[in-house]
Amino acid sequence: MGFPEQGFLSLMDGWDGLGVVVRRDPEADAWIFVALHDDTLGRPVGGCRMKRYSRPEEGLRDALRLARGMTWKWAAMGLAYGGGKAVLALGRDLSTEERGSLLLRFGELLESLAGAYGTGEDLGTTPEDMRLVATRTRWVVGLPPGEDGPSDPGPYTALGVLAGMRAALAHRHGDGTTLEERTVLVQGVGDVGAPLARLIAAAGGRVLVSDVNGVRAAAVAHEVGGTVVAPSDAYDARCDVYAPCALGATLNDETIERLRCGIVAGSANNQLEAPRHAALLAERGILYAPDYVINGGGAMAFGLLHLGEEEVEGLEARVRGIGDALAEIFAESAARGESPVEAARRRVERVLRAARDR
Ligand code: PHE
Numbered sequence: 001m002g003f004p005e006q007g008f009l010s011l012m013d014g015w016d017g018l019g020v021v022v023r024r025d026p027e028a029d030a031w032i033f034v035a036l037h038d039d040t041l042g043r044p045v046g047g048c049r050m051k052r053y054s055r056p057e058e059g060l061r062d063a064l065r066l067a068r069g070m071t072w073k074w075a076a077m078g079l080a081y082g083g084g085k086a087v088l089a090l091g092r093d094l095s096t097e098e099r100g101s102l103l104l105r106f107g108e109l110l111e112s113l114a115g116a117y118g119t120g121e122d123l124g125t126t127p128e129d130m131r132l133v134a135t136r137t138r139w140v141v142g143l144p145p146g147e148d149g150p151s152d153p154g155p156y157t158a159l160g161v162l163a164g165m166r167a168a169l170a171h172r173h174g175d176g177t178t179l180e181e182r183t184v185l186v187q188g189v190g191d192v193g194a195p196l197a198r199l200i201a202a203a204g205g206r207v208l209v210s211d212v213n214g215v216r217a218a219a220v221a222h223e224v225g226g227t228v229v230a231p232s233d234a235y236d237a238r239c240d241v242y243a244p245c246a247l248g249a250t251l252n253d254e255t256i257e258r259l260r261c262g263i264v265a266g267s268a269n270n271q272l273e274a275p276r277h278a279a280l281l282a283e284r285g286i287l288y289a290p291d292y293v294i295n296g297g298g299a300m301a302f303g304l305l306h307l308g309e310e311e312v313e314g315l316e317a318r319v320r321g322i323g324d325a326l327a328e329i330f331a332e333s334a335a336r337g338e339s340p341v342e343a344a345r346r347r348v349e350r351v352l353r354a355a356r357d358r
Helices: 008-013 056-077 096-112 127-133 154-173 193-202 214-224 231-236 253-258 276-283 297-307 312-336 340-357
Strands: 019-025 030-038 044-052 082-090 118-121 183-187 206-210 241-244
Touching (some): 008 056, 019 056, 044 056, 044 127, 044 297, 056 312, 056 340, 082 096, 118 127, 154 241, 206 231, 276 340, 312 340
Parallel strands (some): 044 082
């Protein structure tokens, strides 16, 4: 696993986006990257990731790839936002106070961008963090617009992944297939993986739980009547569905050979280490649900609320629509004898082209 080391300039050179706002934050020994990828459909909006990186360049790489993924995600769902992503790249662990003040400075930066970018929760940030950021800026999308309403996108993302998983199972095993008697390996039981494990268990599925945090894995496994699988064994586990719900790039030369599942359907962003890994999965007969389509539920729920296009009561039904989108993508890719990644890209291009022609 791993990417070749690249510097800022060569990373930017290989990227097709609008631009990046870069801010050095010496107080927290951090870098803030706000990558703006595309505004064809609307203002760039995407999550705010906070993570330690061995080099700031790795944070920039994440921001660039994730921002592009957001363009595709909004387009695949047909929502009027563009693609962007914020990464707060940490050089060391922060105290609670340092972390909080970094988030406030991030909020001030967003406010200074005057709406050029809106943000929400992502890996390493919480609904509380978003509330903190929102004390400095109007441009937090990942919070309910009113006093009440949901504040956590995770359960909506999980709901969309479950709908996509059902679509993948139906594509493979025929309509009427259920999750009963199926085994799903959930890798990473955080904000999305944990609610996903609960939904699968509630639908009668068997859950294998893997997490780098052994305590968390044991707790979720206990709760859903599942079995813990050690992180190093996750790729070799026999299962119907492998659901990557943690970091990206877990589908690579080393892991794809080891997989013993029929379907990959999970919430992580950027699951394929490189585009060619989609073909490798197809060669092995593994059905892959494109990450940015299946994991859009959280962004969709909050996007719909902020655009005023849906009430809280209607969100779950809208998010379940992700299953229908994936069913179409699987059907189109099967008809053309190509990977679902290509059918998904065509869907995105159709939406973007229609918007440009308008
Ligand atoms: N973390 C979300 C994603 O990657 C981004 C998001 C969350 C955007 C909430 C808006 C609101 O899809």
